[in-house]
Amino acid sequence: MTRQRFVGHKPITARRCVAVGRLHLRASTVQAIRRGAVAKGDPIAAGEIAGLLALKRTNELIPHCHIVPLSGSSVTVSIAGPRSLSAKVEVQAIGPTGVEMEALVGATVALLTAWDMVKYLEKDARGLYPETRLGPVEVQVKEKRPRKPK
Amino acid sequence: MTRQRFVGHKPITARRCVAVGRLHLRASTVQAIRRGAVAKGDPIAAGEIAGLLALKRTNELIPHCHIVPLSGSSVTVSIAGPRSLSAKVEVQAIGPTGVEMEALVGATVALLTAWDMVKYLEKDARGLYPETRLGPVEVQVKEKRPRKPK
Amino acid sequence: MTRQRFVGHKPITARRCVAVGRLHLRASTVQAIRRGAVAKGDPIAAGEIAGLLALKRTNELIPHCHIVPLSGSSVTVSIAGPRSLSAKVEVQAIGPTGVEMEALVGATVALLTAWDMVKYLEKDARGLYPETRLGPVEVQVKEKRPRKPK
Amino acid sequence: MTRQRFVGHKPITARRCVAVGRLHLRASTVQAIRRGAVAKGDPIAAGEIAGLLALKRTNELIPHCHIVPLSGSSVTVSIAGPRSLSAKVEVQAIGPTGVEMEALVGATVALLTAWDMVKYLEKDARGLYPETRLGPVEVQVKEKRPRKPK
Amino acid sequence: MTRQRFVGHKPITARRCVAVGRLHLRASTVQAIRRGAVAKGDPIAAGEIAGLLALKRTNELIPHCHIVPLSGSSVTVSIAGPRSLSAKVEVQAIGPTGVEMEALVGATVALLTAWDMVKYLEKDARGLYPETRLGPVEVQVKEKRPRKPK
Amino acid sequence: MTRQRFVGHKPITARRCVAVGRLHLRASTVQAIRRGAVAKGDPIAAGEIAGLLALKRTNELIPHCHIVPLSGSSVTVSIAGPRSLSAKVEVQAIGPTGVEMEALVGATVALLTAWDMVKYLEKDARGLYPETRLGPVEVQVKEKRPRKPK
Secondary structure (H helix, E strand, O other): OEEOOOOOOOOOEEEEEEEEEEEEOOHHHHHHHHHOOOOOOOHHHHHHHHHHHHHOOHHHHOOOOOOOOEEEEEEEEEEEEOOEEEEEEEEEEEEOOOOHHHHHHHHHHHHHHHHHHHHHHHOOOOOOOOOOEEEEEEEEEEEEEEOOOO | OEEOOOOOOOOOEEEEEEEEEEEEOOHHHHHHHHOOOOOOOOHHHHHHHHHHHHHOOHHHHOOOOOOOOEEEEEEEEEEEEOOEEEEEEEEEEEEOOOOHHHHHHHHHHHHHHHHHHHHHHHOOOOOOOOOOEEEEEEEEEEEEEEOOOO | OEEOOOOOOOOOEEEEEEEEEEEEOOHHHHHHHHHOOOOOOOHHHHHHHHHHHHHOOHHHHOOOOOOOOEEEEEEEEEEEEOOEEEEEEEEEEEEOOOOHHHHHHHHHHHHHHHHHHHHHHHOOOOOOOOOOEEEEEEEEEEEEEEOOOO | OEEOOOOOOOOOEEEEEEEEEEEEOOHHHHHHHHOOOOOOOOHHHHHHHHHHHHHOOHHHHOOOOOOOOEEEEEEEEEEEEOOEEEEEEEEEEEEOOOOHHHHHHHHHHHHHHHHHHHHHHHOOOOOOOOOOEEEEEEEEEEEEEEOOOO | OEEOOOOOOOOOEEEEEEEEEEEEOOHHHHHHHHOOOOOOOOHHHHHHHHHHHHHOOHHHHOOOOOOOOEEEEEEEEEEEEOOEEEEEEEEEEEEOOOOHHHHHHHHHHHHHHHHHHHHHHHOOOOOOOOOOEEEEEEEEEEEEEEOOOO | OEEOOOOOOOOOEEEEEEEEEEEEOOHHHHHHHHOOOOOOOOHHHHHHHHHHHHHOOHHHHOOOOOOOOEEEEEEEEEEEEOOEEEEEEEEEEEEOOOOHHHHHHHHHHHHHHHHHHHHHHHOOOOOOOOOOEEEEEEEEEEEEEEOOOO
16 A cells, blocks of 8 residues: 555644755856856756746655645755855745655756756766766755644 | 745635636637537637646746635636637635636636637638737736635 | 636535546466566556556546645555456545545556556457456545534 | 666557547436536536546656657547446557557546536435446557658 | 547648747836846746746647647747837747647746736736736747658 | 757757666665565655656756657666665657756656655654755766667
């Protein structure tokens, strides 16, 4: 038997989760992003929109995740250092289940979107990406507090 | 940073929205629809079903829209004049956010579905559609009223 | 006019539904499943995961179904006899609408997934499946009980 | 390891598949469909559109199915007798893989859509559906013929 | 019967289509977009990404559209005048069917995304949008030329 | 302007890509996986199926990715050491574009699915996951070779 957790008996609480992730790139690629010189457009703006859309589809991707009407989310992609981008995704919901998978899906898709846009700058002579890697992606904050329904 | 609005603090109200849209066609195409003579079937019935399905996926299409468990919706496609179809979409929900985007997506997809089915009747010699155009699509009604949860 | 039922006025109740379905196969195929000898992997495990994912998308497939944040679901695929697999899907939700379509979609997709994985064992010389058939798929249990929101 | 079949080496052929399915209903429900007296609209028209849309998403539902650009499909839902509806789905494609799962998904979703629309007519006093059942759903025709690419 | 056109016999040609659309807004909203002063971010960047994603899902939204592996697409949203945004979407594919619906879906979703982000600036005292309307959305260019497959 | 690359002029080649990823877990969690003692079922089987489904939807998640009819894919999740799972995803296609994003999406979703299933074993007293992290996820192999169409 394969089952989602049955959560009908669980209390409704206000949930908040923040996930963070990192994408390692070449220094020259990070400079191209900073200068707005990436051929397909701005990987930061595109990654943020793609992450925002993807996190709402978490239940379609991850089998045991519930359909959760979120009460809000934000996705921030930024240059985190000379050789990396970071994504920070905050998700909130009022319900019986946590929202860490939503935050992790958002962070991951945001960074993969950026990778896709800069991969032509990361390729070596064989077409491989020796310096590109995703991770670590982690949960940084998770909170819940009791809440009376309105 | 890209963010959906955080609405966890907003009151739960009963929402209702009606969007309307128009598709301009050739008079001969509207007559074919009226006579049931469109090769791929009835654009009115197909448009209504397609609009009903599409509006439930608004949050997958429009980045800042929330997942909203709607409490009901209706899609009506009709012949609006000798040269046009209209779509009228009503959406209701009980929650913290409005549902105008759902109504607009439903109206738009309903009319694009009809366009797709009659495009072979709208083509000129170059394969273009000089008389076919979608719009205006507008919000006609928007209401909310306080509601105690059951 | 095509409409989903408007359910904003309906009471919020705890819903539970169980659907069951059957897939008829060759005896030799059922033996292959039992021995773990299916080339693409275990149809039981794959069917359960695919059913669990599919039932959450019921509203995208069935036009008049509402988006329902389920409170849990389980999918069990098993060998039901020398010539058949069965799927049993339980779905629970707290809301104004029933969840029988979710259970039926889950059972159906679970069994079609299994069919797909064993179809190479079911083919006759013409490439047809004379012994493979899906059904009956039925609702076995449906319950609702009043529930105060938390 | 879980794998889709690798089909890069397989010849490109023209494929055609027909699946058929049955939905058993009360005689009074079939009469209501015939009279156009179903409250949510025509289950035949809605089932056909829903089946046509669903079969294009087969690869999203069935794990081992490939993304297949179909060269056409048709869905026919009809009254098959005093107590049943039938669905017949034909799918064609030019490629290395068969399209039977597409046809089966189309037939199944078409009939579940009809079930959903008439379930209020099929309910007994306990809210159950003692006479409603889906199946058998089967592959009726499967053909392939060699084809030179254009 | 509901059917997609069967196109297996049609020649493979290189297709190109451009659709254009317009969104009417308040002059003050257009100025806010120009100044980068929209609270949820840049409607132009978000609309372009959302349009690019949506046009690839045309076959999931429009029943009679085929799954088309596009050979490329571009979405341009711009300020078109003191009171309007425009979207211009170009889609190319090599195959047996046209891609006008893809271009129209892209243009429409791009503009609805922008509408969603600025709707707080368009609201009147009753919460309505007296000046906001989508349309016209039209096909501007459609070309096909014979092509030998590689 | 936001654009997918236009690839209509690019040669059709046989593409193959392998991505690999790592999920760091507690030693006790890895032991629970090994013993088949995870409450929601086997994270390895579930991750493989979820990854296989997700990689086919890459173009819906990553804005600039094309719809690619893959010629095959495989997802392998395994215990990689006392404190980690690994995912290895191979994707093949015959077409004008690479398939590295498909492989990366498959590896990422496979591992996030496993994380979701074991998160109850990874939580500390505050509900956080101090030892759980995804990454690195990388492209390991990428090949293309000229291919005459069949």
